[in-house]
Amino acid sequence: MSIIEVSNLRKTYGSTVAVADVTFTVDEGEIFGILGPNGAGKSTTVECITGCEPPDSGQIRIMGRDPREYGRHLYELIGYQLQTSALPPTLRVQEAVTMFAALYPAPRDINELIDAVGLTDQRRKPFGKLSGGQKQRLSIALALIGNPRIAVLDELTTGLDPEGRRDTWGLIREIRDSGVTIVLVTHFLDEAHRLCDRISVIDHGRTAITTTPDALIRAAGGVTLEDAYLHALDIHRGSGKEQPA
Amino acid sequence: MTALATLTRTEATLFTRNPTNVFMALLFPTVLLLLQGFVIPGTDAPVEGGGPEFAGLRVIDLFIPIALTVAMATVSLTNFPSAIGGYRENGVLRRLGATPVGAHRILLAQLAISAATLTAGAAVAVTTAIVALDASVPRNLGLVALVFVLGAATLLSLGAVVAARARSAQTANGLGTLLLIGSMFTAGVWTPGPLMPELFRNISAFTPLGATSQVLTAAWYDRPTPWIQLAVMVAYTVVFATVAARTFRWK
Numbered sequence: 001m002s003i004i005e006v007s008n009l010r011k012t013y014g015s016t017v018a019v020a021d022v023t024f025t026v027d028e029g030e031i032f033g034i035l036g037p038n039g040a041g042k043s044t045t046v047e048c049i050t051g052c053e054p055p056d057s058g059q060i061r062i063m064g065r066d067p068r069e070y071g072r073h074l075y076e077l078i079g080y081q082l083q084t085s086a087l088p089p090t091l092r093v094q095e096a097v098t099m100f101a102a103l104y105p106a107p108r109d110i111n112e113l114i115d116a117v118g119l120t121d122q123r124r125k126p127f128g129k130l131s132g133g134q135k136q137r138l139s140i141a142l143a144l145i146g147n148p149r150i151a152v153l154d155e156l157t158t159g160l161d162p163e164g165r166r167d168t169w170g171l172i173r174e175i176r177d178s179g180v181t182i183v184l185v186t187h188f189l190d191e192a193h194r195l196c197d198r199i200s201v202i203d204h205g206r207t208a209i210t211t212t213p214d215a216l217i218r219a220a221g222g223v224t225l226e227d228a229y230l231h232a233l234d235i236h237r238g239s240g241k242e243q244p245a
Numbered sequence: 246m247t248a249l250a251t252l253t254r255t256e257a258t259l260f261t262r263n264p265t266n267v268f269m270a271l272l273f274p275t276v277l278l279l280l281q282g283f284v285i286p287g288t289d290a291p292v293e294g295g296g297p298e299f300a301g302l303r304v305i306d307l308f309i310p311i312a313l314t315v316a317m318a319t320v321s322l323t324n325f326p327s328a329i330g331g332y333r334e335n336g337v338l339r340r341l342g343a344t345p346v347g348a349h350r351i352l353l354a355q356l357a358i359s360a361a362t363l364t365a366g367a368a369v370a371v372t373t374a375i376v377a378l379d380a381s382v383p384r385n386l387g388l389v390a391l392v393f394v395l396g397a398a399t400l401l402s403l404g405a406v407v408a409a410r411a412r413s414a415q416t417a418n419g420l421g422t423l424l425l426i427g428s429m430f431t432a433g434v435w436t437p438g439p440l441m442p443e444l445f446r447n448i449s450a451f452t453p454l455g456a457t458s459q460v461l462t463a464a465w466y467d468r469p470t471p472w473i474q475l476a477v478m479v480a481y482t483v484v485f486a487t488v489a490a491r492t493f494r495w496k
Contacts, residue, residue, distance in 0.1 A: 080343040085336035090262040102251035103344040
């Protein structure tokens with residue numbers, strides 16, 4: 001069953017077209033990757049899904065309904081980890097989680113969640129003194145505190161070292177196994193390959209292809225997802241230039 | 246606990262961990278008052294040239310209501326807007342926007358903490374004035390409290406205009422400090438209102454801090470209420486609060 005449906009989404013800022021035509025569906029319980037070059041419209045797409053930005057046109061359905069119909073209740077269904085969001089540097093881990101828990105009607109257990117994201121030893125550490133990986137773990141915890149059905153994670157592992165990325169991947173799999181559907185925005189192909197059940201490649205604000213990572217590789221006759229991804233972009237850009245007869 | 250109560254408690258915790266904010270809110274007005282009392286010469290002399298309504302007062306007495314005005318202005322124009330500017334800069338406002346209660350409540354929480362800390366700063370200044378400067382308690386405490394609340398509303402609204410637009414904590418702090426220094430002059434920090442040349446006093450009556458300090462001085466020493474300045478305070482509060490609410494930037 002589709003938990004998210006996006007069809008012909010379009011979003012512009014003045015004369016800049018951030019998203020021209022994006023279409024995909026996300027199935028319940030999967031890890032769905034949104035891939036694409038910088039500036040392709042990935043973040044704008046998830047901002048529309050999470051109700052933070054109103055689309056210009058096209059349709060979005062979250063569990064069968066327009067996100068706007070939910071009003072603020074949407075955020076009880078969707079936990080959103082923003083690409084660029086920090087906390088006050090002196091706010092401690094446990095205080096941050098406690099504060100966010102108070103914003104939801106049925107939050108998860110604070111201590112359990114801190115344990116689950118592996119920050120038990122850092123619970124009294126201020127945000128400003130956390131490592132990059134620890135900050136990301138905290139932001140994942142904050143996206144999950146409200147017990148959402150869907151977690152949208154934007155550029156989660158950017159800036160992390162290989163070990164930090166591997167740990168974060170493990171955490172994301174655990175979250176999926178607990179029944180949360182995950183939408184993962186990334187520009188790392190190895191990350192998409194290891195983690196995602198399906199991916200959608202977005203380029204210049206348009207969906208190039210939506211498929212499984214392995215199918216993308218097979219279709220390109222390539223060896224790595226990187227080859228296949230670049231091949232898919234070439235095909236997409238090539239077809240974009242051709243005028244229909 | 247409700248969302249607002251938890252956010253307010255968090256804001257209070259963050260305040261105690263910020264030494265600059267603690268100093269500006271709780272100590273700066275008192276330090277200024279003590280400087281005026283003990284370092285600047287001649288402030289324990291009787292007021293001369295202030296007109297009959299201030300006969301029998303010492304110069305330092307005139308500085309006490311001004312210290313309260315400074316307590317309101319310091320928090321309203323520096324701590325308050327820089328906290329909100331910082332939340333905008335760090336994406337805290339956007340992040341809270343993606344929660345069921347939204348980001349409005351953190352503004353209310355910050356406003357509550359600002360109101361509480363500026364009141365505490367004023368209390369420290371008054372206590373110090375009574376203990377160290379031999380000041381007398383105002384006869385009409387209720388009126389003083391009322392004017393204080395109105396003054397705090399006026400200056401927090403002015404601070405809110407800065408908070409509504411500033412892109413970062415630093416921008417907010419810079420702009421707020423500039424406003425604070427400028428308005429400390431009109432408040433009478435260098436020359437108390439009653440001792441200002443008439444032209445300056447009249448101009449100052451139409452500035453937010455000048456009006457506030459003049460009305461507060463009248464209330465404190467039980468003199469006739471300056472209605473024009475009172476109207477000026479109310480007008481500024483309405484205008485600033487409206488502008489802040491209409492132009493507030495969430496991103």
